[in-house]
Amino acid sequence: MSETFAARAAALDTADELADLRKLFTLDDGVYLDGNSLGALPRHVPARMQEVLTREWGELRIRSWDESGWWTAPERIGDRIAPLVGAAAGQIVVGDSTSVNVFKAVVAASRLAPEGRDEILVDATTFPTDGYIAESAARMTGHRLVPVAPGDVPGAVGPRTAVALLNHVDFRTGRLHDLPGLTATVHAAGGLAVWDLCHSAGALPVGLDAHGVDLAVGCTYKYLNGGPGSPAYLYVAERHQAAFDSPLPGWTSHADPFAMDPGYAPADGSVRGRVGTPDILSMLALEAALDVWDGVTVDAVRAKSLALTDFFLECVGAYAPEGVVVPVTPQAHAERGSQVSLRCVDAGITEPVMRALIARGVVGDLRRPDVLRFGFTPLYVGFADVERAARVLGEVLSEVSGRALDGVLGEV
Amino acid sequence: MSETFAARAAALDTADELADLRKLFTLDDGVYLDGNSLGALPRHVPARMQEVLTREWGELRIRSWDESGWWTAPERIGDRIAPLVGAAAGQIVVGDSTSVNVFKAVVAASRLAPEGRDEILVDATTFPTDGYIAESAARMTGHRLVPVAPGDVPGAVGPRTAVALLNHVDFRTGRLHDLPGLTATVHAAGGLAVWDLCHSAGALPVGLDAHGVDLAVGCTYKYLNGGPGSPAYLYVAERHQAAFDSPLPGWTSHADPFAMDPGYAPADGSVRGRVGTPDILSMLALEAALDVWDGVTVDAVRAKSLALTDFFLECVGAYAPEGVVVPVTPQAHAERGSQVSLRCVDAGITEPVMRALIARGVVGDLRRPDVLRFGFTPLYVGFADVERAARVLGEVLSEVSGRALDGVLGEV
Numbered sequence: 001m002s003e004t005f006a007a008r009a010a011a012l013d014t015a016d017e018l019a020d021l022r023k024l025f026t027l028d029d030g031v032y033l034d035g036n037s038l039g040a041l042p043r044h045v046p047a048r049m050q051e052v053l054t055r056e057w058g059e060l061r062i063r064s065w066d067e068s069g070w071w072t073a074p075e076r077i078g079d080r081i082a083p084l085v086g087a088a089a090g091q092i093v094v095g096d097s098t099s100v101n102v103f104k105a106v107v108a109a110s111r112l113a114p115e116g117r118d119e120i121l122v123d124a125t126t127f128p129t130d131g132y133i134a135e136s137a138a139r140m141t142g143h144r145l146v147p148v149a150p151g152d153v154p155g156a157v158g159p160r161t162a163v164a165l166l167n168h169v170d171f172r173t174g175r176l177h178d179l180p181g182l183t184a185t186v187h188a189a190g191g192l193a194v195w196d197l198c199h200s201a202g203a204l205p206v207g208l209d210a211h212g213v214d215l216a217v218g219c220t221y222k223y224l225n226g227g228p229g230s231p232a233y234l235y236v237a238e239r240h241q242a243a244f245d246s247p248l249p250g251w252t253s254h255a256d257p258f259a260m261d262p263g264y265a266p267a268d269g270s271v272r273g274r275v276g277t278p279d280i281l282s283m284l285a286l287e288a289a290l291d292v293w294d295g296v297t298v299d300a301v302r303a304k305s306l307a308l309t310d311f312f313l314e315c316v317g318a319y320a321p322e323g324v325v326v327p328v329t330p331q332a333h334a335e336r337g338s339q340v341s342l343r344c345v346d347a348g349i350t351e352p353v354m355r356a357l358i359a360r361g362v363v364g365d366l367r368r369p370d371v372l373r374f375g376f377t378p379l380y381v382g383f384a385d386v387e388r389a390a391r392v393l394g395e396v397l398s399e400v401s402g403r404a405l406d407g408v409l410g411e412v
Numbered sequence: 413m414s415e416t417f418a419a420r421a422a423a424l425d426t427a428d429e430l431a432d433l434r435k436l437f438t439l440d441d442g443v444y445l446d447g448n449s450l451g452a453l454p455r456h457v458p459a460r461m462q463e464v465l466t467r468e469w470g471e472l473r474i475r476s477w478d479e480s481g482w483w484t485a486p487e488r489i490g491d492r493i494a495p496l497v498g499a500a501a502g503q504i505v506v507g508d509s510t511s512v513n514v515f516k517a518v519v520a521a522s523r524l525a526p527e528g529r530d531e532i533l534v535d536a537t538t539f540p541t542d543g544y545i546a547e548s549a550a551r552m553t554g555h556r557l558v559p560v561a562p563g564d565v566p567g568a569v570g571p572r573t574a575v576a577l578l579n580h581v582d583f584r585t586g587r588l589h590d591l592p593g594l595t596a597t598v599h600a601a602g603g604l605a606v607w608d609l610c611h612s613a614g615a616l617p618v619g620l621d622a623h624g625v626d627l628a629v630g631c632t633y634k635y636l637n638g639g640p641g642s643p644a645y646l647y648v649a650e651r652h653q654a655a656f657d658s659p660l661p662g663w664t665s666h667a668d669p670f671a672m673d674p675g676y677a678p679a680d681g682s683v684r685g686r687v688g689t690p691d692i693l694s695m696l697a698l699e700a701a702l703d704v705w706d707g708v709t710v711d712a713v714r715a716k717s718l719a720l721t722d723f724f725l726e727c728v729g730a731y732a733p734e735g736v737v738v739p740v741t742p743q744a745h746a747e748r749g750s751q752v753s754l755r756c757v758d759a760g761i762t763e764p765v766m767r768a769l770i771a772r773g774v775v776g777d778l779r780r781p782d783v784l785r786f787g788f789t790p791l792y793v794g795f796a797d798v799e800r801a802a803r804v805l806g807e808v809l810s811e812v813s814g815r816a817l818d819g820v821l822g823e824v
Binding site: 026028032034037038040041045046049050053054056057058059061062064065070096097098099100103107124126127128129131132133135136140141147171172219221227228229230231232246247248249250251252254258259260261262264275276277278279280281282283285363365367368 | 507508511536539541544545547584631662664687691
């Protein structure tokens with residue numbers, strides 16, 4: 001069996017037009033399937049950062065705000081991310097964490113919504129920070145927070161809906177939600193749609209402009225490989241920019257920041273989404289990391305991503321012992337992100353399984369209580385990696401579930 | 413004249429117990445008096461960042477959240493800053509920009525204040541971001557914003573005062589405000605005092621605990637030399653931590669963040685001031701930069717700072733042509749930060765003067781319309797630097813004001 005899969009993997013790798021991109025990253029002999037948590041290091045970033053540190057900070061110091069382009073980095077890097085999420089230039093600004101950007105987006109969207117609407121819908125299965133921040137935003141703007149399963153959004157939106165905050169891909173299950181359809185549903189009810197792209201940007205087409213998304217946020221340290229905790233971004237559709245009213249109107253979003261005017265007057269365009277002084281070291285590491293996308297299309301990435309996750313599901317189906325894990329990531333391509341989550345039927349084996357996998361060079365992660373997560377970054381994961389990961393997983397599951405059974409029997 | 417000052421400078425440098433610290437920084441042949449805007453690069457930071465990039469991100473990747481101490485960096489680095497601002501451990505957390513921390517601090521303080529108080533006082537001469545953010549905080553919490561000159565705070569506080577947001581050192585004039593006295597005044601009125609330490613931390617003693625400050629924020633890229641746009645920090649006095657109610661309750665402030673619980677439950681202690689995923693590259697550069705403080709006392713820094721600014725004012729008095737610039741930084745030590753601001757009597761010469769100074773290797777900056785700013789970082793600025801800066805300034809002022817006069821005469 002493994003010869004067959006290994007041979008298929010080799011053939012798929014040979015035919016993979018993105019295979020050479022792996023050389024752009026620092027990787028080891030293991031299989032890294034945690035790029036949906038922290039993307040691998042693009043090889044050239046350390047050298048670029050040496051230049052930023054020693055030349056731009058060390059020698060030019062304050063002059064670098066102009067001469068090294070520090071001041072304009074948030075918009076410049078936003079424009080680099082824009083084509084990856086289907087946005088025209090001038091609508092994305094980089095800076096702050098995803099959580100802070102969720103706050104900006106939800107509060108600002110609630111102020112853009114028609115008068116009298118008092119509900120903010122939030123994906124009840126969302127990555128928790130979105131829910132926590134949306135709750136704070138609702139409390140501070142006098143809205144009622146309505147948590148709702150994504151499938152129930154169509155029935156939940158209505159004349160009271162100001163904003164719906166939704167995740168494009170569920171962090172736990174890897175389920176891809178219907179961004180075009182749900183955006184249209186929210187719009188039909190007269191509300192605004194805010195999307196969290198953390199688990200989709202860089203892995204699949206988003207189409208922010210094409211689908212009329214109102215605002216969006218996303219992180220850059222997963223499929224965009226920007227580095228640990230690298231700055232997030234905020235998208236404000238051009239049609240909303242003139243009325244965008246930020247709850248965090250920091251000085252760098254001012255129309256004339258160096259006037260140091262005691263009165264606030266917002267800048268035009270995406271600059272209005274800024275808050276404080278840009279975090280240059282992290283921001284320029286991200287900018288350099290984005291170089292790996294030169295000449296790469298998101299459509300090609302998506303095609304490979306689906307081929308990788310299809311192949312992984314097939315290999316797991318063949319290698320894993322019967323009835324020990326169950327995929328929770330949808331089979332349908334239209335409902336699948338770039339990750340495969342497997343539920344352990346016996347939740348107690350989840351942690352020992354992931355520990356054993358990591359010890360054997362297959363790095364995924366887990367979400368308590370019972371989900372094994374494997375992320376597939378098409379820029380650096382190949383089909384031989386997939387076959388090996390599934391094979392090692394099969395071995396580990398056999399051993400651990402066998403041991404678990406022994407343990408139970410031993411206590412009889 | 414210049415021989416006298418030069419000789420005095422040499423003697424002062426010889427006697428300076430902090431003089432050797434300059435070797436820890438990357439500096440050139442010029443005089444860098446803009447450390448109150450962007451601190452110089454500590455020499456060892458690039459090597460440390462190579463390790464962070466290539467080993468911690470590149471090789472360990474996701475394991476570094478535990479194994480390299482990434483996850484606990486915000487509190488760990490907060491505890492490194494704590495002694496520099498007179499705080500016991502466990503009260504400072506690093507992350508986000510100053511502006512975002514002002515929002516957290518002012519909103520949280522307004523929630524800690526006694527019921528029924530409806531005013532937030534803000535220093536009317538403050539760095540503008542504090543005013544902009546305080547206005548947003550007031551709007552979102554139903555308070556009235558009361559801008560007031562710091563000298564008028566005693567008359568402005570009263571039974572309606574919930575919070576006063578004050579700057580320790582004025583960014584424009586370099587005036588040091590009376591933190592102990594004003595904190596006591598605000599407390600006597602029953603309100604909470606929030607201090608912005610951007611222009612004082614690392615330059616002079618702050619005494620947060622000793623003076624009973626309630627909350628405080630500060631940046632780390634000025635006198636703390638953390639790098640361009642490095643993360644800011646939030647101080648919440650221990651007595652307020654249990655009731656600290658953040659407007660930005662992101663997932664990393666949760667009591668059990670990896671439970672990924674849809675319900676928010678805040679962590680205890682300074683962790684509660686966190687928001688999103690910590691920005692590791694910038695944060696670890698800051699951590700490394702703080703090494704230069706090993707064995708250095710803030711009292712020694714303050715003593716040198718006052719000696720530097722005294723000497724600069726004296727040299728400027730001697731070297732500058734009569735009536736062209738006027739110091740706006742107070743003469744009294746108790747009212748002076750670590751910067752000297754000179755107002756140009758003819759505002760029109762401000763920009764040409766600073767351009768000429770920079771061209772001759774003396775780097776300060778300006779604040780429109782008429783203020784020349786010179787910051788003195790005792791860790792790397794010496795007395796010969798001060799004499800040279802004042803001498804070059806005198807030459808430039810003579811030339812520029814002379815030219816300006818010619819221009820006027822030429823038009824007669």
